[in-house]
Amino acid sequence: MMMWNHLKMLSRICTCCMQRRQRMSFGLWRSNQSNNRYCRQTPGCLVVDNKRCYSSSSPGPPWRILFFGTDDFSVESLKLLTSSRSSNDGLVETLEVVTLSSNVPVNRFAVQNHLPVHTWPLGDLGGRFHVGVVVSFGCLLREGLIKQFPYGILNVHPSLLPRWRGPAPVFHTILHGDTATGVSIMQIRPDRFDVGPILHQQLYQVPERCTADQLGDTLATMGAHLLVDTLKTLCERTANKREQNHIGATSAPKINRSMSWLVWEEQTCDDIDRLFRAIGSRVPLRTIWAGKTIKLLDFVGKCHISLSGRRRMPIPGSITYQKESNILAVCCKDGWVGFKTVVLQKRLSAADFYNGYLHKSISNISNLQPQEWLFLSRKDTMEAHPLKDSVKRVSSTLP
Numbered sequence: 001m002m003m004w005n006h007l008k009m010l011s012r013i014c015t016c017c018m019q020r021r022q023r024m025s026f027g028l029w030r031s032n033q034s035n036n037r038y039c040r041q042t043p044g045c046l047v048v049d050n051k052r053c054y055s056s057s058s059p060g061p062p063w064r065i066l067f068f069g070t071d072d073f074s075v076e077s078l079k080l081l082t083s084s085r086s087s088n089d090g091l092v093e094t095l096e097v098v099t100l101s102s103n104v105p106v107n108r109f110a111v112q113n114h115l116p117v118h119t120w121p122l123g124d125l126g127g128r129f130h131v132g133v134v135v136s137f138g139c140l141l142r143e144g145l146i147k148q149f150p151y152g153i154l155n156v157h158p159s160l161l162p163r164w165r166g167p168a169p170v171f172h173t174i175l176h177g178d179t180a181t182g183v184s185i186m187q188i189r190p191d192r193f194d195v196g197p198i199l200h201q202q203l204y205q206v207p208e209r210c211t212a213d214q215l216g217d218t219l220a221t222m223g224a225h226l227l228v229d230t231l232k233t234l235c236e237r238t239a240n241k242r243e244q245n246h247i248g249a250t251s252a253p254k255i256n257r258s259m260s261w262l263v264w265e266e267q268t269c270d271d272i273d274r275l276f277r278a279i280g281s282r283v284p285l286r287t288i289w290a291g292k293t294i295k296l297l298d299f300v301g302k303c304h305i306s307l308s309g310r311r312r313m314p315i316p317g318s319i320t321y322q323k324e325s326n327i328l329a330v331c332c333k334d335g336w337v338g339f340k341t342v343v344l345q346k347r348l349s350a351a352d353f354y355n356g357y358l359h360k361s362i363s364n365i366s367n368l369q370p371q372e373w374l375f376l377s378r379k380d381t382m383e384a385h386p387l388k389d390s391v392k393r394v395s396s397t398l399p
Contacts, residue, residue: 060235062093066118066129066149069106070099074135076220077156077227078106081133082113084228091231096129098122100139124148131234133227134188138167143190151234153188156227158219159252160184160201162244165194166252170216175278177270179206181215183223185230187241197241200230211277255279261378262287262296262332264316269302269335284343287317287330288376289358296328297347298340303329305336317374321354328353330375 067078078097085092097110098118110117120139125148132153134141146153159169161184166172173181185200202222206215230237260283262272276285276299284295305320314320318331327338328350342353358373 061091061231063091063130063151063231063234064094064128065092065231066096066098066125066132067106068098068132068134068137068139068141068153070101070104070138071136072105073158073216073220073223074106074137075109077133077135077224078109078115080224080228082109082115091228094129098137100137131231132188135223135227140191140193141188146188146190151238154199154227154230155186155188155194155196156223157184157186157194158216158223160203161186161194161198162246162249164250164252167193167254169252170219171212171255171278172250172252173206174210174212174215175274177274180204181206181219183219183226185223185226185237186244187238195244197243199234199237199241200226202226209273209277211281212279213281255283257283260284260286262375263377264330264332264375265377266333268333269337272332272337273299273301286378288378289344289373292344294375295343296330296339296341297343300327300338300340303327303336303338305329315374317376319358319373319375321350321358323351326350 065081067081069075069078081092081095085095096116096118097106098120099107099110100120101107107117109115122145127148129149131151132146132149133156134153135156141153157169158181159165159173160180160182163169163178164172164181169181180203182201182203184198186194186198187196189196204219204222255278259275259279262275262285264287267275272285279285280297280299284297285299287294287296303322305322314331316331316333320329320336321327322329322338325338326349327340328342329336329338340350342348342350344353344357348356
C-alpha cells in the first residue's frame, strides 16, 4: 500500500489504474476496462484507448521515433529530426525510417546518415517506438499499426486542413489561386487520409506568382520546424487537439497529364498562368497543331498584342509570332499569353518553330497572313485534318 501511494504521488497514475489498482509488472499496467488497452509507465502513466487519452503527467521527450516518408518534401523533416538526435538536445532518443523504395530521397538520406531503414509493409514493432511521424508517405495506415505507437502517428501536411486534403495540396493551392495556405500537424486516423484531429497549424501568405515548387520548398521547411515544435510539447498539444471542421473541406487529387491540355476558348490568361505555375515544371502544357501534340515551355505570361489593322477579333487559339521578343503569343479567352519554347519532336525556339514549321505550312495559302494561324484544343481534334480545319477557321477571322 505504501508503495502504491508513493508511485501515485510521483507519477500521478491515471484514474483507471488507481481505480482498478492493477499490479505493476515490467513497467506495464493492464486494465480490464473495455475502452482501455494498456497503460505504460515511462515514468508516468499513459492510457491508450480508442480516444488515445493521456494522464496529466504523461512522459515527454526524448522520443523514440519511427519516420515514414518518400520524397524531397519528407527529407526536410527527417533532416531536422536527425539534427536534433545528433545534437543531444533531449528531443529525439532514437530515429528509424520506413520507405516504399530504395530509390527515393528519404531512403538515400537515411543510408547516408546511418539511420536504420524498414521496408513497407511493417509487422510487429515490439513496442520500440513512442510516436510515428508521416510526411508525404502516400499509404494508408491500418489501425493495428497505429496502436503500436503509444502517442499515435503524426502527419505533416502542407495546407490549412481541412482545405486541400489529399496527395497534392501544394499544386492545388497554386492552381486555384489561394492567397493563404500553411502547414498542419495532425494525428493519423486508421485507413483514411487527412481527416484526423489537428495538433498545430501555421499560416503562410502565398507570394504573388509563386510556383508550386517554390511553395513546396517553403512549406517543407516550415513543416519540419512545426513538427519539432509539436514534439517538444506533444502531451499538451494532444490534450488540446481539435477535430477538423468538415465544412469547407476540399480535395487535392494527384496531378495528371490530362490537366496539361490547354483549352484556349475556356481558359483566361490568369487560368493559364496558374496552371503553368502549378504543374509546368513537371508536366509541360500541351496543345494541338497539324494533328501533332505541341508542348509549350518557357511561359512568359500575359502579352499585350496590338490589334490595329484587324477588322475582327482573333479567335482563341490564334497565334502571332513576335519577332522582337522571339515569343509565340497565343489568344485565349480574354487575351494573349506568350511562350518562348516549344517541343515538336525536338526542342525549338519560337523563331525556329515559326521558320521551320508554321511559315512553311501556310505560306501558300493566300487568304492567311503568314504570321497568323491556330492552335487547337484537344477536344477539337476529332476532325480528320486538324490543320485544314485550322486554316478554314483562321481565314474567316483575318483581314
